[in-house]
Amino acid sequence: MGRNTRKRRTPLATKIVAGAAALAVGGGGLVWANFYASAHEDHGGHNRTRSAGAQVATIDCPDVGQKIRDVPDRARGEVDGELATMDSQITNAYQRLATTRRAQAGDSQFVQNSILGPLKDRRKAIIDRIQLEINRAGGKADDNLDELAGCQGRPADQQNGGGQNGGGQDDGQNGDGQNGDGQNGGGQDGDGQNQDDNGNGVAGPVADDFVDINDVQPNSRNSRNGLAANGDGGSTGTFTTDCGVNENNLFNSDNLIAAPGVDNGAHHTHDYVGNQDNDAFSSDEDLANADTSCQNQGDKSTYYWPVLRLQDGTQEFDANDQGGGAEGNIGKILKPAQAELKFVGSQQGDVVAMPKFLRIITGDAKSFTNGDANANTSWSCSGFEDRQVTDKYPLCPEGSQVLRTTNFQSCWDGQNIDSANHRDHMAFVQEDGSCPEGFQAIPQLQVRLAYDIPTPTVENGQVQNPYAVDSFPEQLHKPITDHNDFINVMDEDLMNEVVDCINRGEDCQ
Template identity: 70%
Template sequence: MGRNTRKRRTPLATKAIAASAALALGGGGLIWANFYASAHESDRGQNRVKTTGAQIATISCPDVGEQLRKVPRRARNGVARELASLDKQITEAYARLASTRRAQEGDPAFVQNAILSPLKSKRVATIDRIGINVRRAGGTTPRWLGKLAECKGMGGDEVNNGGGQSPPASGEPSQEPSVDPSQDPGQGDGGGDGGQVGDNGNGAAGPFADDFVDITTVEPNTPPSNGNGFAANGDSGSQGSFTTVCGVNENNKFNTDNLIVAPGVDNGAHHLHDYVGNQGNDAFASDEDLANADTSCQNQADKSTYYWPVIRVQDGTQEFDAGELGGGLEGNVGRVVKASQAEIRFVGNQQGDVVAMPRFLRIITGAANAFTNGDANANAAWSCTGFEDRQLRDKYPICPQGSQVVRTANFQSCWDGQNIDSANHRDHVAFVQQDGSCPQGFQAIPQLQIRLVYDVPAPVIENGQIQAPFAVDGFPEQLHKPITDHNDFINVMDEDLMNQVVECINTGEDCQ
């Protein structure tokens, strides 16, 4: 498998910091103590930290970035630097956790006194600086933000049971569901189905047998589609569509960056992405860079970037990134499989016309940390060709012979009319309400729908072990759970093409 190349930090230069951990940007997330120490170890099993229920296996910290709803534009750079400091602090605390196992065995209070308490003190100071940045720019932060400073150690039994973050404290805002109720493909709550921590027989922590289900045993749970696998957008309102053909990453453009969440941060995603459309997307790309880049789309006026975590088959293949951060050093192992079909289209709104998306609008749908931090923002949908009236939210499908795995993402389709992004990368867009209308203050934009089809071998389950499973790339602590699937988009269509998209949708035409 080839890849696009760009100079990166070498794994050896960063191994002490990140070879054992995948960090959720924003100062939160779960740091995984079951680490991949080196690509050169001859006996991986001897290098794994035992995660018994009595031992602290991980450090779990609330995600500060997710709770920052309105950060003034003048404060965003300063806040971003402080969020990066939170990430660094968790990294350092994890490194100390992993290197002091003998001391922990002799002193039950060691982790609390020597690791968690100093970490809390550092986080208190950093969160205070975030507040100062925001207030200097004329904004406000929640009074309870300081409560997010405290982290906790989690034992192996808690990790097995899904772990994750506690609900917000009294008076704190809960996460609004980010799944369109009228198109929710969900099944289950995504909280974690147990399983085991450690090696699943394929050299990786997850997925496990309980993460898969025979699609033929699932009852139909969604309305019929419009015949081509996409969700129908109702029989009123703006009924047209626009399809853009951008290939299946034939150029082998891969990287582990995330320009939306972590601009300017190398390996900001901690997992590998497929890219179609814009060929200039990396962590360091400006809007001008995107506008001047090449595109894989047939319509050269569409320089939008469409990207998603790769799927791998854990069959023992040593992929090109087996010894790199974001790849094998962070638990993403096996053969990368590109989609055999990548169908991208925009549809309308059930209640009325849509307006043009602003150029460089950024949208993330789904949640990479849904397993540990809850499923409020989850938007995963898995199925099989021929069975797409049966959508799975927290399971991977085992498809019958002749059927292929299908992975679908329906994006938010309401825009606040002002911003191309927001502090938590979510508040500037929203899903439609139950009746198909946009929330107050939002206006309907073309809804992006991406349907990916994969030729992957059906995994086999024997004696509770899954053999050669496929799984989505992700943070190690997420155990490659299907509910963590997510998808990213930056609109870089030129104005004339976007106007054409809107006209096709509002006049009921199906255009390409």
């Protein structure tokens, strides 16, 4: 499978992270797992073995980007670039965490002194530059951003409940910790098989990231985000656009919305349908003049999401590249068998047209460390659509497809096509289907992706041939990090047709 990109791509920090793909030495794999030394802890019915200083699995950093507000337009590009550099710093620190287990085992302060301390200093320098850039452009930077410089290590069984202190909150499940057998953390010594990497040499997924769909209670998903906007009242029509399933093999690890102008800004690979000129360097003019994979040629919108991969040993085109194997995203890329892109209306009344080049990010690629405030993940199986999960990958019965569904924010502030943190200009509908004060209803994009995936098997606490969503390395391929992105590049006539169809209560395409 090849990659179709518009511009030549230059790898960033190749030497720093390339070793991650080759860490499976002595049976150890990419040793990220927490290693427990002593003292039993009984939690949630499982006898856990852990120490007070359990070795950390990943790095938890406050998300500076989500805290930034009121960035002047002329400083946006510089600020986004600085935030992308900060993401690269976390990636590099995580790789150092994963490749220094022997040193960590011999020095209880190694992680703090050699990884987290220097990382804090580097983040502080970037935050200072961000503040300077905002102030120079006529804005007023938040003086408290410095408080977000420090990061903490987190054992694998701690899930952040939404706080930024890095301590995390145990979610009452085993998390990632399949170890529990008193291994001493000498993963690079080759003295024992690491029990948490499934022999793949990457940090996840693990057995506890999967659930049999039959064990999920119907209608049990509790998410404050992603409510369907349409209902029996209001504007009840739909508009479906058919843009294929990336038959043109358009892949890259950029993120035009969150990291414009930054190569490998996502640190994971995206699937693209619709607009065919979508990378970090695409301007609005480029998008408007591009080809589209949509059947309706008036829809040049870009729709993209992180790829799913089957960790079966396949060497993909990006096996040694940034965003791919060099950052722990390995295995066979799985295209959806079907990608349904549908726009629906509002429960409370008519919808208005989206502005051209409106950008929407839904979900949070860093939900494992950020907490679930912006998570908008829904996993299920065909034939079991009333059973939805946010923090597990479903194990589907034979003949059933894995489903990823996303309901985007559908309330717009009426003024901006983007915002400093790429979120504040949009909002989800409230419980009654109405928009918050100051926002107005636009057509809600609903994305339903169906995949034909052989069901992984879970035996003896390990999952064989798992599938997983691509992620930032430190997010450990957690299912809750799934997310979806959209830029509206419909021409005016088509957007008006979408709005009229929805407001008339018709089903159009």
